[in-house]
Structures are given as C-alpha cells and as structure tokens.
Amino acid sequence: xxxxxxxxxxxxxxxxxxxxxxxxxxxxxxxxxxxxxxxxxxxxxxxxxxxxxxxxxxxxxxxxxxxxxxxxxxxxxxxxxxxxxxxxxxxxxxxxxxxxxxxxxxxxxxxxxxxxxxxxxxxxxxxxxxxxxxxxxxxxxxxxxxxxxxxxxxxxxxxxxxxxxxxxxxxxxxxxxxxxxxxxxxxxxxxxxxxxxxxxxxxxxxxxxxxxxxxxxxxxxxxxxxxxxxxxxxxxxxxxxxxxxxxxxxxxxxxxxxxxxxxxxxxxxxxxxxxxxxxxxxxxxxxxxxxxxxxxxxxxxxxxxxxxxxxxxxxxxxxxxxxxxxxxxxxxxxxxxxxxxxxxxxxxxxxxxxxxxxxxxxxxxxxxxxxxxxxxxxxxxxxxxxxxxxxxxxxxxxxxxxxxxxxxxxxxxxxxxxxxxxx
Amino acid sequence: xxxxxxxxxxxxxxxxxxxxxxxxxxxxxxxxxxxxxxxxxxxxxxxxxxxxxxxxxxxxxxxxxxxxxxxxxxxxxxxxxxxxxxxxxxxxxxxxxxxxxxxxxxxxxxxxxxxxxxxxxxxxxxxxxxxxxxxxxxxxxxxxxxxxxxxxxxxxxxxxxxxxxxxxxxxxxxxxxxxxxxxxxxxxxxxxxxxxxxxxxxxxxxxxxxxxxxxxxxxxxxxxxxxxxxxxxxxxxxxxxxxx
Ligand code: SF4
Numbered sequence: 001x002x003x004x005x006x007x008x009x010x011x012x013x014x015x016x017x018x019x020x021x022x023x024x025x026x027x028x029x030x031x032x033x034x035x036x037x038x039x040x041x042x043x044x045x046x047x048x049x050x051x052x053x054x055x056x057x058x059x060x061x062x063x064x065x066x067x068x069x070x071x072x073x074x075x076x077x078x079x080x081x082x083x084x085x086x087x088x089x090x091x092x093x094x095x096x097x098x099x100x101x102x103x104x105x106x107x108x109x110x111x112x113x114x115x116x117x118x119x120x121x122x123x124x125x126x127x128x129x130x131x132x133x134x135x136x137x138x139x140x141x142x143x144x145x146x147x148x149x150x151x152x153x154x155x156x157x158x159x160x161x162x163x164x165x166x167x168x169x170x171x172x173x174x175x176x177x178x179x180x181x182x183x184x185x186x187x188x189x190x191x192x193x194x195x196x197x198x199x200x201x202x203x204x205x206x207x208x209x210x211x212x213x214x215x216x217x218x219x220x221x222x223x224x225x226x227x228x229x230x231x232x233x234x235x236x237x238x239x240x241x242x243x244x245x246x247x248x249x250x251x252x253x254x255x256x257x258x259x260x261x262x263x264x265x266x267x268x269x270x271x272x273x274x275x276x277x278x279x280x281x282x283x284x285x286x287x288x289x290x291x292x293x294x295x296x297x298x299x300x301x302x303x304x305x306x307x308x309x310x311x312x313x314x315x316x317x318x319x320x321x322x323x324x325x326x327x328x329x330x331x332x333x334x335x336x337x338x339x340x341x342x343x344x345x346x347x348x349x350x351x352x353x354x355x356x357x358x359x360x361x362x363x364x365x366x367x368x369x370x371x372x373x374x375x376x377x378x379x380x381x382x383x384x385x386x387x388x389x390x391x392x393x394x395x396x397x398x399x400x401x402x403x404x405x406x407x408x409x410x411x412x413x414x415x416x417x418x419x420x421x422x423x
Numbered sequence: 424x425x426x427x428x429x430x431x432x433x434x435x436x437x438x439x440x441x442x443x444x445x446x447x448x449x450x451x452x453x454x455x456x457x458x459x460x461x462x463x464x465x466x467x468x469x470x471x472x473x474x475x476x477x478x479x480x481x482x483x484x485x486x487x488x489x490x491x492x493x494x495x496x497x498x499x500x501x502x503x504x505x506x507x508x509x510x511x512x513x514x515x516x517x518x519x520x521x522x523x524x525x526x527x528x529x530x531x532x533x534x535x536x537x538x539x540x541x542x543x544x545x546x547x548x549x550x551x552x553x554x555x556x557x558x559x560x561x562x563x564x565x566x567x568x569x570x571x572x573x574x575x576x577x578x579x580x581x582x583x584x585x586x587x588x589x590x591x592x593x594x595x596x597x598x599x600x601x602x603x604x605x606x607x608x609x610x611x612x613x614x615x616x617x618x619x620x621x622x623x624x625x626x627x628x629x630x631x632x633x634x635x636x637x638x639x640x641x642x643x644x645x646x647x648x649x650x651x652x653x654x655x656x657x658x659x660x661x662x663x664x665x666x667x
Binding site for chain 1: 587665
C-alpha cells in the first residue's frame with residue numbers, strides 16, 4: 001500500500017483526538033542534531049475546521065482488536081485499514097519537520113494484536129527518531145491502555161508528553177461503551193506516569209542529571225455528549241485529575257456521531273458550544289483559582305450555554321461587585337468578566353506607575369464591554385444600568401440567535417482553538 | 424531644530440540619538456536616507472553611523488531604562504515605518520527621564536504607540552516562525568521565501584539556526600531582496616542576489632503527502648473557514664504548500 005493512502009487513512013482515524021499541543025517542553029538541540037522544542041509550543045498550520053496543526057498527529061495503525069462503540073476504528077466497523085512501519089513513520093516525520101510543517105510527532109494507535117505489541121511498535125518508532133535521526137523535536141506518545149508499565153517507562157524516556165485517554169467520564173459509561181477496557185487499564189498507566197514524574201523530580205534534587213521522563217507531563221481526553229454525565233460531573237473529574245495526578249491538560253472532545261449505534265443517545269450534531277463552555281470553565285480552574293463547586297452546583301449541574309462561565313458566576317455573586325480597579329487585589333481582579341490573566345497583571349503593575357483612569361483601562365486590555373458592569377474606576381461606575389442580574393444579563397447576552405455549533409459567530413476571542421501556545 | 428538623516432541601519436539610528444543628546448539639537452524629524460530627498464533649505468544634518476556611539480546608547484538604554492525597552496525600540500525600528508524614528512526618539516527621552524517605570528507606563532501615549540508597534544512586529548515574526556515552508560531544492564539544501572510587512576529576518580533567524588543545525592538553509596525576503604543564509608555554523612543576512620531562486624522546486628513527494636495529511640486531519644462536522652483564516656491570514660497563503 002502506498003504512503004499517500006496510509007496517510008489518508010491514518011490521519012483521518014486520528015483526527016478525533018483533539019490534543020495537538022506541543023508545549024511544556026524545552027528540549028534542546030543536542031549534538032548538532034535536528035530540532036528542539038519550544039516551551040510555549042508552536043502551531044504551523046490550521047486545518048479547515050480551524051483547529052491548530054502543531055504535530056503530525058497520526059495513528060500507527062487503525063487495525064483494532066477492541067470494539068469500543070463510540071470509536072470509528074472498532075473492529076466491527078467496516079472501514080479501510082492501514083499499518084505503518086516504524087521506518088516509514090520516522091522518515092515522514094523528519095521530512096515534514098525539515099520543511100517546517102510540524103513541531104514533531106503525536107503518535108497514537110489502535111490496539112493491534114495486543115496492547116504490549118502495539119506499545120512496542122510505538123517505542124520502536126520514537127527510538128529510531130531520537131537515536132538514529134538525532135531528532136530533538138517534540139514527541140507526544142499515547143500510552144496504550146493495558147500495556148505493561150515497563151514499556152510505559154521506556155516510552156516515557158523518549159517522549160516529551162504522554163497521554164492516556166479516559167474518554168468516558170464515568171465507569172458506568174465505560175462498561176457500557178468500551179467493555180474491553182477497564183477503569184484499571186486507564187488509571188494504572190496514568191498513576192504510574194504520575195509516580196515516575198514525582199520520583200524523577202525528587203531524584204533531580206540529588207543528582208545533577210537524570211534522564212528526562214516526559215518533561216511536558218501527561219494529558220487526557222474526555223468525550224463530551226456521548227454519555228449522560230453532567231457538566232458538573234465532568235468538571236469535578238477534571239479538577240481531581242489536576243489535583244491528584246497533576247495532569248497538564250484535560251481535553252474535551254464534542255462527540256461526533258459518525259455512525260448509528262444503539263448505545264449512543266440519538267445525537268445528531270456535535271455539542272460544540274457545550275465543549276467550548278467546558279474549556280472556558282477548565283481554564284478558570286487552572287488559572288483563575290476557581291473551584292468546580294463555585295461554578296456548578298447539584299441543583300444546577302450544567303452550564304447555561306448562552307453565557308460564559310465566568311459571567312455566569314459573576315451574575316450569581318453580584319454582591320461582590322463592583323470592585324475598584326485601583327485597589328482591588330489581584331485575585332479579585334481575575335474574577336471580573338472582561339479582565340484576563342495578562343490584563344490583571346498589567347493593571348497591578350500599571351497602577352504602581354500612576355493612578356488608572358477609565359480611558360487607560362482600554363489600553364491595558366480590559367474588555368470594557370463586559371467589565372464595565374462589574375468595576376468602578378476612581379469610585380465611578382460606568383455600567384449605565386443598575387447592578388441587577390436581569391439588567392446586566394440583558395446587556396451581556398449576545399443579540400443574535402446562537403445556533404449550537406456555530407462557534408464562529410460567538411466569542412472566539414477566548415482563544416479556545418489556539419490553546420496550544422498557552423500551555 | 425534640525426532634521427537628522429541616517430543610513431537606515433539600527434546603529435545609524437542610535438548614532439542619531441547620541442548626536443541629538445550631545446549637541447542639544449533636538450530633532451524636528453528623523454529620516455532614513457533611503458526614503459529621503461535632501462532638503463535644500465539647509466535644516467538637514469547627515470549623521471554617519473558610529474558603532475561606538477551606537478553601543479553607548481544601547482548600553483545606556485539597557486542600564487538606565489530596561490532590556491525590555493531596548494527590545495521594544497529594536498522591534499519598532501524593524502517596522503521600517505518612517506514615523507517610527509521620531510516615536511523611538513521620544514520614547515527614549517521619556518525613558519531616560521522616568522527609567523524602568525516606562526515598562527508599566529502603558530497609559531502614556533508614546534509608550535502605548537511604541538509597545539503596539541513592537542507587538543505588531545513581534546507578532547509577524549511569530550507568524551513567520553509558524554508559517555515558513557522550506558523546499559528541498561537540492562539534496563540537503565532548503566529554501567523558503569517570504570514577503571513580510573516588516574523586516575523580521577533578524578528576529579527569526581536565531582530560532583531556525585538553532586533548530587536546523589544540521590541543515591543548509593536560506594530564507595529569502597522577496598520584498599526587501601534580502602537573504603538570510605545558514606551554513607551549519609553561522610548565519611548572515613545579505614543582499615547579494617541568489618541565482619535562480621525563483622524557479623527552484625522541491626522533489627514534491629513530501630509536499631503531496633503533506634497536502635493529503637492536511638486534508639485528512641480536518642473534521643468536516645466542525646468546518647470553520649473563518650477561524651482558519653483568522654490564524655492563517657490570506658496574505659500569507661502563497662507561502663503555504665498546503666494552500667497551493
Ligand atoms: S481500543 Fe481505541 S482504537 Fe480500538 S476501538 Fe477502542 S477506542 Fe477505538
């Protein structure tokens with residue numbers, strides 16, 4: 001089978017994995033070889049769906065012994081199959097890299113013959129890249145569920161990042177849709193990687209140099225909307241993954257019903273807007289010091305998709321507003337809709353140089369359209385309506401009717417689709 | 424009040440700053456000789472570039488103002504906008520007055536303008552780092568062509584030289600007729616014309632594979648061309664293999 005056909009089949013089969021980030025590693029170009037990793041990651045292209053292409057994201061093979069019902073590659077599905085050799089894949093990676101198409105390789109695979117056998121093939125490929133081609137670019141490797149931990153350890157010495165996809169947000173759903181996988185086969189590699197990382201950071205203090213084990217840490221992916229879990233269940237799961245496993249990122253992938261299956265909840269179009277709200281909320285957890293419980297409650301376990309989660313939170317906590325931008329502490333500034341991380345930093349610095357007036361806020365990057373309802377500047381309120389939920393909400397709701405899925409007319413300024421450059 | 428004319432180089436501009444300070448002759452305007460017609464009314468002063476004076480000014484900016492300020496000045500200069508020279512002069516004056524605080528003083532108009540300009544240049548340099556496409560025109564020799572709005576070659580070369588240490592490559596700026604050449608040891612930027620650069624082609628095999636990859640990785644149900652264009656502006660499409 002020719003390479004062109006393999007690329008067509010195996011890129012197509014890999015496209016539902018949303019992670020493509022190349023961040024978190026600052027691997028250097030050693031011994032005058034080829035490549036290095038940029039800590040903040042670099043995108044090199046954008047596909048027609050607007051998603052960033054940073055890595056050559058591809059499956060080693062889509063021939064699978066398992067039959068997970070949410071997945072196109074399940075063995076009972078009638079699709080074209082293909083299989084690379086380690087040589088072919090290493091050669092394509094290097095030649096794409098030399099032309100500045102990509103930052104590196106994101107290699108995943110269906111379960112071919114057995115989890116261990118598949119893991120060995122992936123390791124062979126990346127070993128070739130690192131040792132024969134002297135390649136120091138970014139490598140993200142998938143840990144195949146059920147593979148031996150010794151193989152995972154070995155893989156981690158070549159990779160910058162590893163991921164184990166949880167896919168389904170509850171054990172019940174996993175049993176239902178992916179009966180051949182167990183919760184254990186997912187959690188075990190994840191906690192193994194976590195423990196290795198902890199150990200390495202301990203031993204780094206003792207020795208000057210240790211082999212780097214997945215320097216960019218690990219990530220996972222959850223499928224949104226294929227099973228009935230609420231936003232709250234999903235967000236609490238993410239919160240725990242960040243807390244206990246120190247994950248770098250949890251990715252959310254709106255389920256795209258590519259075929260009919262009785263297990264699936266009769267969905268017709270992917271819940272893109274819901275996915276977008278979860279990303280925003282995830283962002284609030286990681287960088288804005290929010291807790292999942294502050295954002296969603298048992299009584300209201302799902303986001304109002306028409307509102308940004310931060311605005312949603314502010315609406316419910318109007319008693320805390322307005323805040324005075326010249327004096328409010330950093331954490332409170334962060335909670336103001338329309339003030340982001342960078343803007344909050346700038347405000348804190350700028351107000352040391354001079355008192356801030358309303359005009360200067362714009363130069364600092366404050367989105368006044370949203371922020372003005374929640375702040376005062378030198379004691380003056382500019383929100384041209386009273387601080388009441390309904391009135392503000394009225395002003396902040398988008399005027400146009402937003403059809404679920406049409407993200408392009410909605411607030412894409414939140415850089416959701418360009419996340420890789422921000423870690 | 425005089426008009427200062429310099430040779431268009433960064434060292435030249437820094438020499439102007441030096442002269443303006445030591446002669447106490449504040450500029451009415453600053454021009455690069457490349458764009459400027461000599462004015463016979465006699466207010467023009469031509470400043471010849473002096474590396475020592477330039478270094479002194481740069482050193483003073485770094486120590487008395489900040490590293491960040493020096494970088495902002497350099498990037499604003501690379502915008503090649505005729506208006507940037509006076510802006511830079513005013514920024515430096517302000518900097519010598521208020522020092523390091525200038526980094527936070529974004530509400531000031533001069534600081535705001537310089538920062539904005541510097542950000543635009545940096546942004547385009549970053550876009551080039553993302554979007555440059557090399558072609559292997561001869562075994563082991565890679566060439567990329569660009570036509571950026573700003574003169575970003577000096578910003579992006581360190582990145583590529585570090586990354587592609589084992590590969591001969593040239594990045595050619597078609598708009599300015601400049602070529603950055605790397606020979607596995609060091610890089611230079613030169614305006615010496617390169618032979619036949621226009622009709623050199625890649626072997627194509629990998630270009631075809633890349634186009635196929637690019638098409639297959641996109642999800643039809645999520646199609647969003649507007650978003651794609653936002654990140655990959657149309658003005659750069661002719662550089663992109665996947666858009667050919
Ligand atoms: S094991 Fe992976 S590739 Fe195979 S069916 Fe399940 S999800 Fe799909």
